[in-house]
Amino acid sequence: VQLQASGGGLVQAGGSLRLSCAASGLTFSSYSMGWYRRASGKERDFVAAISGDAESIYYEDSVKGRFTISRDNAKNTVHLQMNNLKPEDTAVYYCAADYRPLIVIVTTTPDDMHYWGEGTLVTVSS
DSSP states (O other): OEEEEEOOEEEETTOOEEEEEEEESSOGGGSEEEEEEEOTTSOEEEEEEEOTTSOOEEEOGGGTTTEEEEEETTTTEEEEEEOSOOGGGOEEEEEEEESSOHHHHHTSOGGGOSEEOBOEEEEEEO
């Protein structure tokens, strides 16, 4: 399984970025997909997750109303649209895949996610 995240960069506060994660080596529609982030000196935290059929979505409270997770099962990709970015959103963002039900994923430690991609750095300047 390979997960390749892209789309990070440097943006001013209030700006937008769209992250993408391309997956291969798995039956993509059977996996819930999540975005996580790790700020410098901090643990990796949950950001957003979406079920395999895109019927269920969860967001971390601080990104609700600003970030939107979506997926395209025909293209084996998941996206994270990030609007109104804030300096505190600065982090390395990772995508992850897991076969477990979405509610289990969002209530357990990120370390339990089955597959991880390499991160993409998002830097928001003030």
